[in-house]
Amino acid sequence: MEKKALAYFQSGGPTAVINSSLYGVIAEAFKHPEIGGVYGSLHGVEGLIEDHLVDLRKEDLEEIELLKQTPGAALGSTRKKLPPVGDPLFGKIIATIKKRNIGYLLVNGGNDTMDTCYRLHSFFQAERMDVQVIGIPKTIDNDLFLTDHCPGYASAARHVMNFVKMAVVDGAAYPKGKIVLVEIMGRNAGWLTASSDLLKDDERPDLIYLPESSFSLSDFLSDVKRVYERKGYAVVALSEGLDLPRTNAGGTDSFGHSSLEGVSIHLAEEIKSKLGIGVRVMELSLPQRADPILASKIDIEEAVLLGKAAVDALLSGESGKMVALRRLSDDPYKTEVFLADVGEVANKEKFFPREWILSPERMSDEFRNYLRPLVKTASHVKYDEAGVFLTARLRLETL
Amino acid sequence: MEKKALAYFQSGGPTAVINSSLYGVIAEAFKHPEIGGVYGSLHGVEGLIEDHLVDLRKEDLEEIELLKQTPGAALGSTRKKLPPVGDPLFGKIIATIKKRNIGYLLVNGGNDTMDTCYRLHSFFQAERMDVQVIGIPKTIDNDLFLTDHCPGYASAARHVMNFVKMAVVDGAAYPKGKIVLVEIMGRNAGWLTASSDLLKDDERPDLIYLPESSFSLSDFLSDVKRVYERKGYAVVALSEGLDLPRTNAGGTDSFGHSSLEGVSIHLAEEIKSKLGIGVRVMELSLPQRADPILASKIDIEEAVLLGKAAVDALLSGESGKMVALRRLSDDPYKTEVFLADVGEVANKEKFFPREWILSPERMSDEFRNYLRPLVKTASHVKYDEAGVFLTARLRLETL
Numbered sequence: 073m074e075k076k077a078l079a080y081f082q083s084g085g086p087t088a089v090i091n092s093s094l095y096g097v098i099a100e101a102f103k104h105p106e107i108g109g110v111y112g113s114l115h116g117v118e119g120l121i122e123d124h125l126v127d128l129r130k131e132d133l134e135e136i137e138l139l140k141q142t143p144g145a146a147l148g149s150t151r152k153k154l155p156p157v158g159d160p161l162f163g164k165i166i167a168t169i170k171k172r173n174i175g176y177l178l179v180n181g182g183n184d185t186m187d188t189c190y191r192l193h194s195f196f197q198a199e200r201m202d203v204q205v206i207g208i209p210k211t212i213d214n215d216l217f218l219t220d221h222c223p224g225y226a227s228a229a230r231h232v233m234n235f236v237k238m239a240v241v242d243g244a245a246y247p248k249g250k251i252v253l254v255e256i257m258g259r260n261a262g263w264l265t266a267s268s269d270l271l272k273d274d275e276r277p278d279l280i281y282l283p284e285s286s287f288s289l290s291d292f293l294s295d296v297k298r299v300y301e302r303k304g305y306a307v308v309a310l311s312e313g314l315d316l317p318r319t320n321a322g323g324t325d326s327f328g329h330s331s332l333e334g335v336s337i338h339l340a341e342e343i344k345s346k347l348g349i350g351v352r353v354m355e356l357s358l359p360q361r362a363d364p365i366l367a368s369k370i371d372i373e374e375a376v377l378l379g380k381a382a383v384d385a386l387l388s389g390e391s392g393k394m395v396a397l398r399r400l401s402d403d404p405y406k407t408e409v410f411l412a413d414v415g416e417v418a419n420k421e422k423f424f425p426r427e428w429i430l431s432p433e434r435m436s437d438e439f440r441n442y443l444r445p446l447v448k449t450a451s452h453v454k455y456d457e458a459g460v461f462l463t464a465r466l467r468l469e470t471l
Numbered sequence: 472m473e474k475k476a477l478a479y480f481q482s483g484g485p486t487a488v489i490n491s492s493l494y495g496v497i498a499e500a501f502k503h504p505e506i507g508g509v510y511g512s513l514h515g516v517e518g519l520i521e522d523h524l525v526d527l528r529k530e531d532l533e534e535i536e537l538l539k540q541t542p543g544a545a546l547g548s549t550r551k552k553l554p555p556v557g558d559p560l561f562g563k564i565i566a567t568i569k570k571r572n573i574g575y576l577l578v579n580g581g582n583d584t585m586d587t588c589y590r591l592h593s594f595f596q597a598e599r600m601d602v603q604v605i606g607i608p609k610t611i612d613n614d615l616f617l618t619d620h621c622p623g624y625a626s627a628a629r630h631v632m633n634f635v636k637m638a639v640v641d642g643a644a645y646p647k648g649k650i651v652l653v654e655i656m657g658r659n660a661g662w663l664t665a666s667s668d669l670l671k672d673d674e675r676p677d678l679i680y681l682p683e684s685s686f687s688l689s690d691f692l693s694d695v696k697r698v699y700e701r702k703g704y705a706v707v708a709l710s711e712g713l714d715l716p717r718t719n720a721g722g723t724d725s726f727g728h729s730s731l732e733g734v735s736i737h738l739a740e741e742i743k744s745k746l747g748i749g750v751r752v753m754e755l756s757l758p759q760r761a762d763p764i765l766a767s768k769i770d771i772e773e774a775v776l777l778g779k780a781a782v783d784a785l786l787s788g789e790s791g792k793m794v795a796l797r798r799l800s801d802d803p804y805k806t807e808v809f810l811a812d813v814g815e816v817a818n819k820e821k822f823f824p825r826e827w828i829l830s831p832e833r834m835s836d837e838f839r840n841y842l843r844p845l846v847k848t849a850s851h852v853k854y855d856e857a858g859v860f861l862t863a864r865l866r867l868e869t870l
Contacts, residue, residue, distance in 0.1 A: 086644050115646050144640035151645065230858050237859055238761040241543035245485050246550065247514050252757070270857050354756040358651070362637040365764055368858060447858040458669050459629050459767060459846040460636055 075108035076175025076202070078386065079125060082145040082210075083116035083152075083181035083188065087224030088231075088367045089375040090210045091146045091464070093180050095139040096379020097208075098128055104387060108173060111471065116150030116181075117188060121161050123168045126468045138464035140372055141453055143362035146466055154188050157195055165192075166199070172471065175202055176386040180379075182211035182222070186394060187418040193392040194415075204391035206382045207414045210375070212361045214263035215421045218412035219396035223378060224361070226371035226446035229267035231363045232256055232309075232356060233447065236268040237275045239354055240307045249305030250350040251296060251343055255336035257360050258283065258311045262424040264360070265311040269435040270443050278306045279432045283313035284424045289342060295432055297347055310336055364461050369449035370405070381409045405445030474507035475574025475601070477785065478524060481544040481609075482515035482551075482580035482587065486623030487630075487766045488774040489609045490545045490863070492579050494538040495778020496607075497527055503786060507572060510870065515549030515580075516587060520560050522567045525867045537863035539771055540852055542761035545865055553587050556594055564591075565598070571870065574601055575785040579778075581610035581621070585793055586817040592791040593814075605781045606793035606813045609774070611760045613662035614820045617811035618795035622777060623760070625770035625845035628666035630762045631655055631708075631755060632846065635667040636674045638753055639706045648704030649749040650695060650742055654735035656759050657682065657710045661823040663759070664710040668834040669842050677705045678831045682712035683823045688741060694831055696746055709735055763860050768848035769804070780808045804844030 080097050082090055094112075101110045112126045113119030126147070139146060155161055168174070179189040189207035196203040209216050212228035239252045254277065256265040262282025269280055278299040281287060299306040314335045340351040374397065381395045393411035400406040428436040454462045479496050481489055493511075500509045509527045512518030525546070538545060554560055567573070578588040588606035595602040608615050611627035638651045653676065655664040661681025668679055677698040680686060698705040713734045739750040773796065780794045792810035799805040827835040853861045 086641055118646070142640070143637060144642075145644040148646065149644040233857065233859050234764065235758055237862075238542055238758050238763075241541070241862060242485055242757050242761040243543075245544040245548040247517070247547065271859060272855075272857075275859065275862075352757070353754075354758075355752075355754060357753040358641050358751070359634055359637050359753075362641040365633065444857060448856055450852075450854050450858060453849075455849050456671075457847055458632065458671075458843060459849060460632050460670060460674065463636075463640060463674075 074173050075106060077109035077111060077173050078107050078176035078178065078383070079111045079113050079120065079172070079174045080178040081113035081116045081119060081180065082147050082149050083179065083185040084149060084211070085361060086143060086145040086149060087210050087212050087361050088143050088227040088364050089223050089371050090180060091139040091142045092372045092375035093208050093210060093223060093379035094146055095136060096376035097178055097383055098136055099376070100380040100383035102129070104383070106387070107176065111172065111174070112147040114468070115148035116152060117154065118150050118152055120168050121164045123171065125168070125172060125471045127471055130469045131466055135464040135466055138454070138462055140376065141364040141367070141451070141461060142463040143364050146464060153184060154191050162195065166201070169201065169203055175204065177203055177205045178208060178382050178386070179205060180208040180210055182209070182213065183216060183419060183421060186216065186414050189394065190392065190414045190418040204386050204389070206385050206390060207394035207417070208378050208382045209394055209396065212264055213258050213261050215261040215423065217417045217420045217422050219394070220399040220407060221397060221446060223371060223375035225263060226368040227363070227366065228264055228360045229443060230368045230447040231360050231366045232264055232267050233271055234366050235356055236277055236307065236309060237271055240275050240277070243305045243307055247304060250352045251300060251306045251308065252352045252354055253336040253340055254307065254309050255312055255334050255353065255355040256309060257356065259313040260421055260423070262311045265309050266424055266435050266439060267443055267447070268309045270440050270447070277309040278303070280309045280435070281311060281314055281432060282424055282429060283311050283315060284426050285429055287314050287316060292339065293342065293346055296343060300349055310339065365453050367451045368447050369451040370446055372451055377409065385411055402441045402445060473572050474505060476508035476510060476572050477506050477575035477577065477782070478510045478512050478519065478571070478573045479577040479579065480512035480515045480518060481546050481548050482578065482584040483548060483610070484760060485542060485544040485548060486609050486611050486760050487542050487626040487763050488622050488770050489579060490538040490541045491771045491774035492607050492609060492622060492778035493545055494535060495775035496577055496782055497535055498775070499779040499782035501528070503782070505786070506575065510571065510573070511546040513867070514547035515551060516553065517549050517551055519567050520563045522570065524567070524571060524870045526870055529868045530865055534863040534865055537853070537861055539775065540763040540766070540850070540860060541862040542763050545863060552583060553590050561594065568600065568602055574603065576602055576604045577607060577781050577785070578604060579607040579609055581608070581612065582615060582818060582820060585615065585813050588793065589791065589813045589817040603785050603788070603790035605784050605789060606816070607777050607781045608793055608795065611663060612657050612660050614660040614822070616816045616819045616821050618793070619798040619806060620796060620845060622770060622774035624662060625767040626762070626765065627663055627759045628842060629767045629846040630759050630765040631663055631666050632670055633765050634755055635676055635706065635708060636670055639674050639676070642704045642706055646703060649751045650699060650705045650707065651751045651753055652735040652739055653706065653708050654711055654733050654752065654754040655708060656755065658712040659820055659822070661710045664708050665823055665834050665838060666842055666846070667708045669839050669846070676708040677702070679708045679834070680710060680713055680831055681823055681828060682710050682714060683825055684828055686713050686715060691738065692741065692745055695742060699748055709738065764852050766850045767846050768850040769845055771850055776808065784810055801840045801844060
C-alpha cells in the first residue's frame with residue numbers, strides 16, 4: 073500500500089513563531105520514512121482546495137533552520153472559513169486529498185483555525201476517509217481553551233514589554249511630558265496588554281486597561297489626570313478591544329472618526345479636549361506579531377515542540393485533537409504536552425481572568441508568576457550583512 | 472587656582488545613542504584629574520539656569536556602562552530655546568557657572584541645540600568669561616551640516632529597516648492583502664525614510680516617499696494601485712514630513728482630521744475612498760529613536776567616540792566647535808573626527824540630496840554605499856530576568 077502523505081497548513085494572523093511550528097513539523101516528519109510526501113498547503117485550506125501544494129522535502133536545510141526566526145506565514149495564510157458541508161469546495165478538497173494520497177493533515181492557527189480543524193476531522197470521519205487531522209495552536213492573543221498558553225503569545229508579550237519600556241524611558245526625558253497611549257493588540261482578550269504589568273516599577277505603564285474590565289471614560293480621565301499631575305507625564309497601555317462608549321445619547325458617533333482609528337486615537341481626543349494635556353499615540357501594530365528580534369526563546373522552543381508533537385500524534389493514530397501545553401510548575405518552569413479535544417477548543421475564547429485585574433495599576437501576582445517564565449529568555453537572532461534579521465527563503469516548489 | 476569643572480547637558484528629542492555620548496564624556500573626563508567636577512546639567516540648559524547639577528563622579532561604573540544601551544535622555548532633556556541675550560535667564564546661568572566654577576561646557580543635541588551651543592559660546596566670549604563650549608551632535612534625522620552623519624541616525628535607520636521588513640514579511644501572508652503605510656520620522660529631511668531602500672528586493676517597501684520630493688496625490692494613488700494590482704499587497708514607506716496638499720480649492724482642509732493624525736492616516740483615507748483597497752497604517756513612532764535592541768554597533772561606538780573627542784577638544788582649549796565625522800572611505804569604512812564651526816551648523820538643515828532620489832521605487836547607489844557601513848553591525852544587548860533590555864539606573868545626586 074502506498075504510504076500516506078502529510079500536509080500542513082497555516083491559517084489566520086501570523087505570529088513570530090508560527091514558522092517555528094512548521095520547523096518542528098518538518099524536523100519530525102523528515103525523520104519518519106513511513107510518511108509519504110511532506111507537503112505544505114499554500115494559503116491555508118485554499119491550498120487543499122486548489123491543489124496548491126509544495127514539496128517540503130525539496131527545501132534547503134539551512135533555510136528550514138531560519139524558519140525559527142522568520143515571521144509571517146512562510147506558506148501563506150488565509151482568512152477563509154470553511155463553508156457548510158455540502159458546498160462544492162469539499163469535493164475539491166477530497167480530490168486533492170485523493171490525488172496526493174494525503175492521510176495526515178496538520179492545521180496551525182488560532183480559534184477559527186481550530187474550528188476548521190474540527191470540521192475537517194468530522195467531515196473525513198463522516199466520509200469514512202482515512203485522513204487524520206491534528207491542530208497546532210498559535211495566537212498572540214493567548215485566548216485558546218485548554219492549553220496553558222499559546223505559542224506566539226510569549227514573543228508578542230516580550231515585544232510589548234520592551235516597547236512599553238521604551239515609551240516610559242523616552243517619555244521621562246522632559247520635565248513636562250505628554251501622555252503616551254500605547255495601543256496593544258487583542259480584540260477580546262487582554263492577555264497581551266496585561267503583559268506590560270511584568271515590567272519593573274519605574275519601567276511600567278502607569279495605567280493598564282483590558283477589554284475584560286468595564287471601561288468608564290470618566291474614571292479613565294481622572295486616572296490619567298492624577299498620574300500626570302504627580303509625574304508630569306504618563307504612559308497608558310490600552311487594549312485595542314476596549315469597550316468604549318462610542319455612541320452618545322443622540323445615537324451618533326461621539327467621536328466622528330474613521331474606522332482606521334483605534335481606541336487610542338479616540339481616547340487621545342478625549343484627553344486633549346477634556347484635560348487639555350498633550351498626547352502621543354503609539355500603536356504597536358504589526359510588529360507585535362512579526363518581531364523575531366524580541367521573540368522569546370522558550371516560545372520558539374515550545375512552538376517547535378508542538379509541531380513535532382503533532383506529527384507524533386498523527387503517527388500514533390490520533391485525530392481531532394490539538395496539541396496543547398499543561399503547566400506543571402512555574403519555578404522551575406515545567407510543562408508537558410497533551411492532546412486536547414479540538415472540538416472543545418474550536419470557537420471558544422479564553423479571557424483574561426477578571427480576578428487577576430486588581431486595578432488599572434496592577435495585575436495579580438498569579439498573573440506575573442504565569443507570565444514570567446514565558447518571556448524571560450532572549451533568542452539569538454542572525455542578521456544579514458545590512459544588519460537586518462535573516463528570514464528563510466523557501467523554494468515552495470509546487471507538486 | 473581652582474580647577475575648572477565640566478558640565479554636560481542633553482537637549483532635544485532623545486535618540487538610542489545620546490547616552491552613549493554621555494558615556495564617552497564620562498569615560499574621558501574621569502581620566503583627566505585636571506578637570507574639577509564632572510557634572511550633568513538636568514534637563515538641558517534648564518539645569519544651568521536653575522543650578523540643577525548632578526555629580527557624575529558619584530555614579531556606579533556598572534550603571535555608566537549601561538548608558539550605552541539606555542535610550543531616552545539619562546539626564547533629562549528640554550525643548551527650551553535660549554531667549555535673546557539680556558534676558559534675566561543669562562544672569563542665572565552666569566550665577567551657576569560661577570558658583571560651580573564651570574569652565575567646560577558640553578552640549579549634546581541637534582540643530583536647535585547647536586544654536587544654543589553657538590549662542591552660549593558667543594555669550595561667554597562677549598562677557599569675557601573663561602567658559603569653553605563644545606557641541607556633540609545627535610539626531611535621528613541626520614540633518615546636521617558639516618558632519619558626514621549624525622549619531623543616532625544609524626540606529627534609527629536600522630530600526631526602520633528591520634521594521635519595514637517585518638511589515639513586508641507579514642504583509643505577504645495573504646493572497647489578497649492590504650496596503651501597509653509605514654510612517655517614518657523626519658519632519659523635513661528624508662534620510663530616515665530613505666534607509667528602507669537598503670533592504671533586499673523582496674524585503675523592501677514597494678514605494679518610498681521623502682519630503683525632499685514634491686508630492687502628487689494622483690501620482691501616489693496610481694503608483695499604489697499599480698503595485699497592488701501586480702502583487703496583491705503593497706508596503707509604502709512615508710516620511711511624516713511629506714508635503715501633502717492638505718487644502719483643497721475651497722481653502723478648507725480636504726481631510727478634516729485632527730492634529731493627531733499623520734500623513735499616513737490622511738493617505739490611507741484617500742486610498743480607501745479613491746481606490747477602495749484595504750489599508751493598514753503603521754507609524755513607527757517613538758521606538759525609532761528609543762530602540763536599543765536594534766541599535767547599530769558602529770553608531771554606539773561613534774557616539775562614544777564623539778563624546779570623548781569633545782572632552783579632548785575642551786582640554787585642547789577649543790570652543791565654539793562641534794565634534795564631527797568626516798568619511799574617508801565607504802569600504803572599508805573609515806572616518807576621522809574633526810572640529811566643525813558650530814556657528815556654521817546652527818539652525819541649518821542638511822536635506823537628502825534630490826539627485827539621490829531616482830524614483831519612488833529606488834534611491835541611488837551612492838546613498839546605499841553611504842548607509843550600508845553605518846547599519847551593518849548589531850550591538851550586543853543585555854536583558855534583565857524578565858527578558859527586558861537593561862537600562863542605567865543613575866543616582867543623579869544633585870550638588
